[in-house]
Amino acid sequence: MGTVNEVAVQDNLDDLVIHLSGVEVRRGGNKLLADLDWAVELDERWVVLGPNGAGKTTLLKLAAAELHPSDGAVHVLGERLGKVDVFELRTRVGFTSAAVNGRVPAEERVRDVVLSAGYAVLGRWRESYDTLDTARADELLRALGIEHLAERTYGTLSEGERKRTLIARALMTDPELLLLDEPAAGLDLGGREDLVARLSTLAMDPDAPAMVLVTHHVEEIPPGFTHALLLADGYSVAAGLVDDVLTSENLSKAFGQDLMLQRSGDRYFARRR
Numbered sequence: 001m002g003t004v005n006e007v008a009v010q011d012n013l014d015d016l017v018i019h020l021s022g023v024e025v026r027r028g029g030n031k032l033l034a035d036l037d038w039a040v041e042l043d044e045r046w047v048v049l050g051p052n053g054a055g056k057t058t059l060l061k062l063a064a065a066e067l068h069p070s071d072g073a074v075h076v077l078g079e080r081l082g083k084v085d086v087f088e089l090r091t092r093v094g095f096t097s098a099a100v101n102g103r104v105p106a107e108e109r110v111r112d113v114v115l116s117a118g119y120a121v122l123g124r125w126r127e128s129y130d131t132l133d134t135a136r137a138d139e140l141l142r143a144l145g146i147e148h149l150a151e152r153t154y155g156t157l158s159e160g161e162r163k164r165t166l167i168a169r170a171l172m173t174d175p176e177l178l179l180l181d182e183p184a185a186g187l188d189l190g191g192r193e194d195l196v197a198r199l200s201t202l203a204m205d206p207d208a209p210a211m212v213l214v215t216h217h218v219e220e221i222p223p224g225f226t227h228a229l230l231l232a233d234g235y236s237v238a239a240g241l242v243d244d245v246l247t248s249e250n251l252s253k254a255f256g257q258d259l260m261l262q263r264s265g266d267r268y269f270a271r272r273r
């Protein structure tokens with residue numbers, strides 16, 4: 001039985017989707033992340049921004065329980081990494097990234113790419129999952145505007161269609177946490193705008209899971225995202241409410257250039273002064 005204090009800390013952690021305390025990740029003499037504290041609550045939607053090599057993907061891998069910290073403590077969905085079955089934990093987290101994209105067989109049909117995400121988790125409901133899951137997969141394909149591609153093979157899709165398929169797949173298991181690593185990378189302007197609008201709809205849905213989206217561009221921040229973390233060289237430059245964190249000063253500090261941030265309506269734009 002823990003002390004009163006330990007119980008209080010655990011209660012607090014149970015309310016948090018992600019909690020990092022004094023986290024450091026070291027590889028080959030490099031600090032990929034250093035001295036990082038971060039907390040994500042249930043109803044929050046976070047965007048993580050920072051230059052190439054800042055540690056964004058490393059951070060997402062921690063949140064996806066795909067990596068352990070070298071130092072410090074990481075809690076995901078109330079479970080401490082290192083003390084939990086990560087395979088079980090990963091079924092509660094939806095994750096899309098270039099690496100996931102690379103693992104999908106080209107000949108797999110789009111509906112199956114989405115459906116197969118559920119098999120590991122829902123296998124125990126085998127008697128009923130066929131119809132229910134197919135309906136759920138089709139609903140997600142519709143929500144992402146790709147229902148007409150359900151019978152196509154993944155290898156024949158455009159980059160934008162693949163990104164949307166992977167988001168549908170990540171949502172298939174009803175995750176408690178959705179992690180999106182550069183979902184708009186490689187999309188043309190129309191594709192980006194379409195994806196931003198769909199992610200914005202998702203972000204504003206009170207039933208949607210907590211979200212963390214990694215991006216290189218402030219233009220890709222979907223309206224409805226509430227918080228931002230600015231990383232540079234593995235350190236947090238600023239973290240908190242989007243409007244407090246996204247300032248010309250913070251961006252300039254993170255990217256090491258004199259940048260000017262502008263807001264137009266509910267979107268952000270940045271350029272060098």
Ligand SMILES: Nc1ncnc2c1ncn2[C@@H]1O[C@H](COP(=O)(O)OP(=O)(O)OP(=O)(O)O)[C@@H](O)[C@H]1O
Pocket residue numbers: 027028030032050051052053054055056057058059
């Ligand atoms: N196994 C490793 N050994 C040594 N260095 C590594 C290893 N894996 C990653 N790094 C380095 O850690 C740093 C952070 O990598 P990470 O992929 O997290 O950055 P990122 O912010 O996602 O970058 P990008 O925007 O370019 O995708 C990079 O400088 C990278 O080269």
